[in-house]
Amino acid sequence: MAVRGEFDAAVQARMPAFRDAGMQEFDDLRRPAVFGRLLERYPAGVTIPDLAVGTARRIIVVSGWLCEFRMLRDGRRQIFSFLLPGDAVSIRTLAGGASRGLLTVTHTEITETPALGPDADPDAIIESIQDHEERLFDHMVRIGRLTAKERVLNLLLEFHDRLDAIGLVKDGAFRLPLTQEMIADALGLSIVHINRTLQELRRESMIMVRRGVVSLHQPDKLAFLASYQPRRRPSTPGEAPLLA
């Protein structure tokens, strides 16, 4: 089952505490139990519901992609980050009004994790918060200081590394379930310009895109061109992917 493998690789790579936990079988209920937790499933293109103002919940992505975004009155949208299997976010609703929305990009499964309590792994949670924050800074550099071509490359390189870390890169290629509009809204560019930039990158054979599958040629060279700084790759022997 595809979902199952994705889940294994992703959550186990990011959440060491889960490694030895027993896995239970999926069934086709809306909220199958995994690791004794409840799964919530959402189709693509829906907003994850908030809670009452003032409350907060912490979520782990089990499978699928999501994005954090904000919408302006006039329809402009800024996407802050993309969430991949194994990532965690806390969503909370501020009194001040709309801060961030959480939108499913693909069919998605999430599970809730208590920030505290017997189930919590403080180290894993802190690490995932820091990763997320780090990526926000990376993204700010992209939209603030990189050219269009650099932005696209840099983002693709981040996806490559993050997906690689959870075993979703095969033969240097990965599935990218984003529309060009989403890429544009993330990178602060227009959809037309994203289209032309992608074409140019293909023409210069820096990247290959076929039916939503992307592969990067000579990632090291591209990383240099796009000022891409790979994030911590602890390469601790014990941390190597289990199911790669």
Next chain:
Amino acid sequence: MAVRGEFDAAVQARMPAFRDAGMQEFDDLRRPAVFGRLLERYPAGVTIPDLAVGTARRIIVVSGWLCEFRMLRDGRRQIFSFLLPGDAVSIRTLAGGASRGLLTVTHTEITETPALGPDADPDAIIESIQDHEERLFDHMVRIGRLTAKERVLNLLLEFHDRLDAIGLVKDGAFRLPLTQEMIADALGLSIVHINRTLQELRRESMIMVRRGVVSLHQPDKLAFLASYQPRRRPSTPGEAPLLA
């Protein structure tokens, strides 16, 4: 003493737990004791030293302005946020290399706060972390989706509100100790364009700038023009500024 007044307003407004703590006298040592804490003083234009890789410290700004930034190899700089009196940040050094630097914009006094322990006020710390995060998202919208004029206005409006909250706005005017280069590096624009944008805003009498002092005409109208969303203003009676 100017610094003293600034400190009172800023820290007391943000750190309710400090309100009734006794204040000790400043002296002219490098690290005068305030609230039984040590103060570190830095001149303008210096980088706050990091610690060893892997460690972290949490800092409160007592007086002065700082900024968080990252530098690219080729000299491009992105400023992520500005820190004002009463703000807190945690700085840590990642194994991966340069993530953020912390640079003093003016003469600055900071004090360290334990994240945990008898001195810590968890609520105040969590609130300041959330404020900071919220501002990062606001800033991402600025550089990703606003025009130059909107970016400048929006940032000035944020400064207005934040400085107002700590009693540093007098008669609608506040001191802005930033060079146009810093504004440019924060907003993802060139210094020349910032200059021209400021001139245009002055010409349209939306803002007034004289010797580093800024005042905004009709903030509400400007907020609308610049898609500025004021952040939580709890306006809880007990939370009103004490020394305003």
Next chain:
DNA sequence: CGAGACTTTGACCGTAGTCAATTTATGTGG
């Protein structure tokens, strides 16, 4: 097969960048 979403193309425009020089603070030592 048709509807709608997504991608691609062309023509044109305009915001913002670059380069280089000048003017105006800001400061510092004499």
Next chain:
DNA sequence: CCACATAAATTGACTACGGTCAAAGTCTCG
């Protein structure tokens, strides 16, 4: 208090990156 050095702000001329508008082509999926 002035002279000079330096940083910061300003200006002009020109460029180019990226946006907008509108139409046509593709792909998906029921």
